[in-house]
Amino acid sequence: MLRFSAALLLAATSLLVSTGVSAVKVTTCGPHVHRLSCETGVINVQSTMYGRTNAEICSGGKSAEEVSNTECSLQDATGTLQSRCDGKKVCELDPRVFTADPCNDTFKYLETNYTCVPATHLITCEHSLAHLECDGDQVIFVYGADFGRHDRTTCCYREPASRLQNVRCSNPTSKVADGCNGKKRCTLRASQSVFGDSCEGTSKYLELAYTCRNK
Numbered sequence: 773m774l775r776f777s778a779a780l781l782l783a784a785t786s787l788l789v790s791t792g793v794s795a796v797k798v799t800t801c802g803p804h805v806h807r808l809s810c811e812t813g814v815i816n817v818q819s820t821m822y823g824r825t826n827a828e829i830c831s832g833g834k835s836a837e838e839v840s841n842t843e844c845s846l847q848d849a850t851g852t853l854q855s856r857c858d859g860k861k862v863c864e865l866d867p868r869v870f871t872a873d874p875c876n877d878t879f880k881y882l883e884t885n886y887t888c889v890p891a892t893h894l895i896t897c898e899h900s901l902a903h904l905e906c907d908g909d910q911v912i913f914v915y916g917a918d919f920g921r922h923d924r925t926t927c928c929y930r931e932p933a934s935r936l937q938n939v940r941c942s943n944p945t946s947k948v949a950d951g952c953n954g955k956k957r958c959t960l961r962a963s964q965s966v967f968g969d970s971c972e973g974t975s976k977y978l979e980l981a982y983t984c985r986n987k
């Protein structure tokens with residue numbers, strides 16, 4: 773079944789590539805929630821800007837001093853968004869994910885361009901095994917992986933409410949890509965011993981997305 777859907781998705785990928793995938797743009801003013809989502813496929817962040825490069829965007833109700841600096845943007849905001857959001861169907865965050873402030877007197881906004889790419893989206897509950905597999909001559913390419921918790925309903929069977937409460941448990945990991953990229957099949961255990969424990973007392977799951985590509 774997995775093999776079949778992977779082949780099917782790959783066919784869909786080339787179709788989309790040849791017709792051009794349209795990008796989605798999300799702009800969030802100030803320190804509020806920034807939400808990316810894909811109904812079909814998974815998030816693939818193209819570029820992110822955090823700061824201000826335009827005087828008009830998100831300027832309502834702001835003083836001239838707060839919007840006049842249009843040469844303010846945080847370095848590598850794109851990398852942060854990619855590690856947090858790539859491979860997910862929904863990704864919510866706010867500017868607190870950035871540790872630096874590129875211009876503290878300016879009213880900033882967060883803007884992200886992303887596409888939704890076809891992929892096998894896999895959720896593996898803690899203590900279970902994630903199996904990734906490709907058919908024929910193709911090999912695994914991982915878009916992103918996160919060992920944490922982002923809602924109260926995933927992998928909740930018989931878990932006490934206290935272990936489901938923290939839905940801001942995010943631990944983006946490159947371990948899946950490091951261990952699986954270029955292989956035909958790959959099995960990983962969704963456990964703290966592999967991915968570490970970023971939020972003690974919370975029941976976690978491994979969320980990842982991958983495609984099969986020609987070698």
Ligand SMILES: *[C@@H]1O[C@H](CO)[C@@H](O)[C@H](O)[C@H]1NC(C)=O
Binds near residue numbers: 885
């Ligand atoms: C998003 O794409 C639009 C249109 O191509 C572009 O004007 C804008 O600068 C892009 N934003 C970022 C954050 O790259």
Ligand SMILES: *[C@@H]1O[C@H](CO)[C@@H](O)[C@H](O)[C@H]1NC(C)=O
Binds near residue numbers: 876877
């Ligand atoms: C803003 O940044 C400047 C220079 O980096 C620093 O001296 C100042 O204390 C900062 N102000 C606030 C409110 O953080």
